[in-house]
């Protein structure tokens with residue numbers, strides 16, 4: 357930023373009070389008349405980001421926002437340094453008015469940090485899933501939380517279908533065998549199945565869960581089930597022939613494949629634990645691209661190692677980046693397969709990055725010009741939840 361924040365000249369508060377209309381948008385700035393501090397926590401893209409400009413969600417490419425933000429006179433601080441009291445995240449959160457984060461390299465905005473963030477008015481998640489932000493604390497502090505709803509739901513749904521297929525068909529060990537120079541078909545085929553005729557159930561049937569079931573239709577599964585406190589509209593359920601099961605234990609006990617597609621909140625943290633896993637069919641597969649902490653780390657690793665689960669796959673981890681010794685990196689079923697884990701990238705394809713970068717800019721523009729936000733993007737409005745997806749309240 358070249359024109360500074362105004363804060364240093366001691367004028368910021370005055371300007372602020374002069375230019376904010378008193379109606380609606382509590383705390384929004386207006387008209388580009390003042391400069392504000394925008395802090396973004398993104399992941400380091402390194403060489404890849406220098407070579408590929410469409411890697412927008414990186415520290416290098418900055419969601420494509422810098423030229424515009426700077427031309428409007430705003431200060432834009434971008435860093436990947438997010439852990440611990442000496443991190444740039446913790447240093448700059450004190451003054452920032454706008455925080456941009458992504459679920460892929462989450463800047464964990466805890467209640468403690470919110471207490472220190474004296475100017476913070478709006479958190480924007482470039483992507484979908486704002487569980488790395490303490491939403492309850494934001495409600496209390498009247499900090500808005502928005503995400504780019506829908507921006508990567510097809511990206512994730514495709515990844516779920518891929519992961520279901522690679523687990524059911526035992527793909528990963530088969531490919532590893534080929535790279536090793538071996539050829540022993542029976543070793544692979546002894547645990548390879550068809551998706552046709554299987555029962556698939558989703559925990560959470562919102563935008564992603566629904567799209568997963570929709571994409572499974574041509575595979576002629578035996579049944580498509582869902583567990584969600586929100587009922588699908590009748591026409592939507594009919595269109596995919598999905599059946600709602602009101603009890604989670606009952607649903608998982610009927611499934612060959614369970615996929616998790618609910619946000620992480622108080623009601624889903626640790627939902628798939630040792631107790632629930634007991635109700636899974638022996639040899640079922642579990643796919644989770646929602647959030648790592650919805651599944652209990654040790655219980656899942658145990659279930660795969662014992663063969664109670666034939667496999668587990670997904671891209672989300674309870675802590676990100678995942679530590680080198682995280683059991684999900686290397687867990688295998690007794691026959692040496694059943695691991696479909698990758699780093700968190702299902703929702704960050706280049707197609708998805710274009711959409712959430714655009715969406716982030718739109719939210720910022722609305723904020724700066726005091727325009728209403730698209731309602732579907734608002735997770736926490738001023739002082740209250742605006743969505744039912746993060747728990748029944």
Ligand code: NAD
Nearest residue numbers: 484485560561562563564584586618619645646702703745
């Ligand atoms: P959505 O809001 O459209 O749907 C979420 C659904 O989950 C809703 O229908 C809600 O009622 C349901 N739900 C909430 N709590 C539940 C519970 N306790 N039990 C059963 N159902 C419950 O959201 P979406 O766009 O489908 O995204 C879902 C989640 O997927 C996000 O919150 C995010 O955590 C995750 N996600 C991951 C990636 C990735 O890259 N891996 C990308 C996008 C989203």
